[in-house]
Amino acid sequence: MVTTDIPNSVPVTVLTGYLGAGKTTLLNRILTYEHGKKLAVIVNEFGEVGIDNQLVIDADEEIFEMNNGCICCTVRGDLIRIIGNLMKRRDKFDHLVIETTGLADPAPVIQTFFVDEDMQGKLSLDAVVTVVDAKHIHDHWEAEEAQEQIAFADVILLNKTDLVSEVELAELESRIRGMNAMAKVYRTRDAAVEMESILGVNAFSLDRALEIDPDFLGEDAHEHDETVGSIALVEPGAVSGAKLNGWLSHLLQTQGPDIFRMKGILNLAGEEQRFVFQGVHMLFDGRPDRPWKPGETRKNELVFIGRNLNADRFREDFRACLV
């Protein structure tokens, strides 16, 4: 599974965003920034990004294709082939950036790092960074790809803030947080953002299993006018491992394609350690974490991001797993 505990593993940033949102601008910022790292960049739409000493590989093809949620079919050999070739060099790169096409669903790229043995051993997914065009996103809210790019993100740049009013921006940000309660959201012009906010984020590390926007947890009355949304559950009490397993496997079997990402911290009955987990579609990764501290309130916190998820049903089903 994807962990960041692998020594010397190369971090991977997946860069997504709808056409014209500012991905290339951000990519140029990453490439020209003096971070002292040797970057390799795999791009799908070749732009003017040839920088000395950086490696830009033109994938020149739709590497990323969804196929009815079957992971074997979604993970294609192309990306693995390209990265496998890159990894043969002794003079390896320090960071890999994969820019997906504007119209791509990022899931197959993420899944590649979960399921391929070569990728698992040598690379670790750092974060999915999504650039959103604050002005034009309204033109393609209905596009599944646009929603999925927001849903899968760990970091969202709300770009082109100079083109919209503060009121519009606040509304947009709230709407995005309703869809994805896990992502950090930054407002940017010309994709100007601190590099530390997008590189070296470690978002897929289980040590950082859960960072839910506290405002999101506080509000119960979220407007769920999107089909894509987040569900956050916070429940006291201890969970039966067996019941939870049963519920999650049933969930992934019946709704796997609609569950984009999930993360959580659990208080398993009879365990002194927290249990942390995450998942991408049907792929699931979990393990015991640090012990609960004395005096710490033992509780369960879970976040699901997906399409057509029924919050009441989730809460009810989860409560049924409590001891």
Place this chain on the structure above:
Amino acid sequence: MPGVTQSLLERRCQGTLNDYVTAIAWAVNGKRLAIASAAGEVAFLDTETWVPVSLRGGNGQSIDCLGFSPDGRYLAAGGQTGEVMIWAIDRPPDQITTLHIPRTWIDSLTWSPTRNELAFSLGRHVQVWAADEAAVVATLPFETSSVLDLAWHPQGEHLAVSGHQGVKIWRRADWFADPEIRETAAASLAIAFSPDGQYLASGNLDRTMLVWAFDNPFPWEMRGFPGKVRHVAWSSVTVGQAPLLAAASMEAAVTWTKVSDAIDGWDAQVLDLHRERVNDIAFEPSTTLLASAAEDGWLCLWANGEQPVQILEGAPKGFTGLAWSPNGQWLAAGGQNGEWLVWTKSNRGRGFGRG
């Protein structure tokens, strides 16, 4: 290591390139050897002198594939520079032409076994270049993904191309005709025709291997591999009802023997000795002696495709690939740190210990 006591092969010569050895190729007569590296080097050796001649220095851009034409007159190399380089094998070899395909990695190429025709991948396409005409005679669209592997049928009349969800087989007699398709559920990573041309095997990303009789679209499916099946190799020797077949997956090499036409008509033998990933496998020509080269720095020889008989070393960080000379006289292998080694059949009878 119980049983690993023979000394079939002994080291003949060795050298070093500047980075990961990416490709090794022998001329058909077994008298010439070429080796390429991730630093972009191409070295050429003659078995009379064993003095490496540098055909290309390293420029940092990897050379990924090499091959000698069937008549031994040409050597081709391709890589990340987007070039296919062709040398005429004179003394010394002379680079006679370069095909430029900008912004494309050339990571597989293979000469027809019967004609001086070279097939190479360029992204989602394959081109066939005829040396005698010095011209590209076919451009074949794989379409569903970039090309992952290429294999000519031993009679030279068909070219198989593997990639996402299948293998497409074009007929040389009519490159423009639609290819025949052999479907795979996931990506087909590695393909090989049996030397008798009767079977095609495909190692796949979804931990399966499929084998088709050449004229039949319905395959046998082999499951239970520990990881993706990254290499497949055939012996020319028939064991049971078909040539002996081998596959590499994670730390295992697995040999397969056909015992019947039934859906489960292949028996597997897991060769369990390597401690790290097996990067390449190949049978000695005309025998069932299998060589497996692995990340653990061991190159193991398996008699009858099952019995470990010798462990060769010389690439401490791991072997990346191997190649038997077609006459069976030599075995060459390359390593992570640019090491290359050549072993030959031992003349000293059967000794004891490691090579």
